[in-house]
Amino acid sequence: MLGYASPKKVVVLGIQGAGKTSVVERVKDVYGASTRGLRPEQIISTVGMNIAKAPAGVNLPVELIFWDLGGAFGLRGIWESYFKDADACAYVVDGADEGSLEESMVELERALRNAEFGKAMPVLVLSAKSDLSGPEGLEMVRASCDDVFARVDGTASKRSRRVLAVNANTGLGLRPAVEWLAHELTSSEPSLLSSLFSF
Numbered sequence: 001m002l003g004y005a006s007p008k009k010v011v012v013l014g015i016q017g018a019g020k021t022s023v024v025e026r027v028k029d030v031y032g033a034s035t036r037g038l039r040p041e042q043i044i045s046t047v048g049m050n051i052a053k054a055p056a057g058v059n060l061p062v063e064l065i066f067w068d069l070g071g072a073f074g075l076r077g078i079w080e081s082y083f084k085d086a087d088a089c090a091y092v093v094d095g096a097d098e099g100s101l102e103e104s105m106v107e108l109e110r111a112l113r114n115a116e117f118g119k120a121m122p123v124l125v126l127s128a129k130s131d132l133s134g135p136e137g138l139e140m141v142r143a144s145c146d147d148v149f150a151r152v153d154g155t156a157s158k159r160s161r162r163v164l165a166v167n168a169n170t171g172l173g174l175r176p177a178v179e180w181l182a183h184e185l186t187s188s189e190p191s192l193l194s195s196l197f198s199f
């Protein structure tokens, strides 16, 4: 079919307070969706699901739909019901809180090992709160995630993954992260150009 690929669904996971909703609210601002994102002081801990769309456009080859779920301990059991229909995962980690890193990695590993979580599903890890942590936060998150992915996926992994820093209050770092995901999700699909000549 001619045109953009069909929308891709991104399940947004991470423990409570990591910064998931803040990231998703900035997606609404940055990608000009019809509703503006909530300001940081308006955001409360998520219980249901918060949805944001980043329409296809310049630098975004496909529309992305983000499913932001609650990360409180008692809500994490809901995560797995979204794995089967998700095309990608954005895993948000508080890069400024070394104390929560272990719990965060336990939950990342649990998700990756879930039978419904696609073995080749791309994973974008966002090290949030880059304004509070500096580059050490990103390095800490990257090193921990490398261990988890190596343990779960092994060396023959087909999964693409990336760990990037973001300030979820201002949106700094968000565009390269979202665009990486969009390109990963379309790189194996026929391009617009090739669809023009496929008759």
Ligand SMILES: Nc1nc2c(ncn2[C@@H]2O[C@H](COP(=O)(O)OP(=O)(O)OP(=O)(O)O)[C@@H](O)[C@H]2O)c(=O)[nH]1
Pocket: 014, 015, 016, 017, 018, 019, 020, 021, 022, 023, 040, 041, 043, 044, 045, 046, 047, 069, 070, 071, 072, 092, 128, 129, 130, 131, 132, 166, 167, 168, 169, 170
């Ligand atoms: N300074 C700073 N604060 C942030 C950043 N991202 C999130 N926060 C703050 O961290 C707190 C928790 O952010 P949320 O976005 O609600 O976290 P969450 O992961 O959605 O949490 P749950 O919904 O409880 O799972 C809020 O007070 C945010 O303002 C960031 O990049 N920088």
Ligand SMILES: [Mg+2]
Pocket: 020, 021, 022, 044, 045, 046, 068, 069, 070, 071
């Ligand atoms: Mg939330």
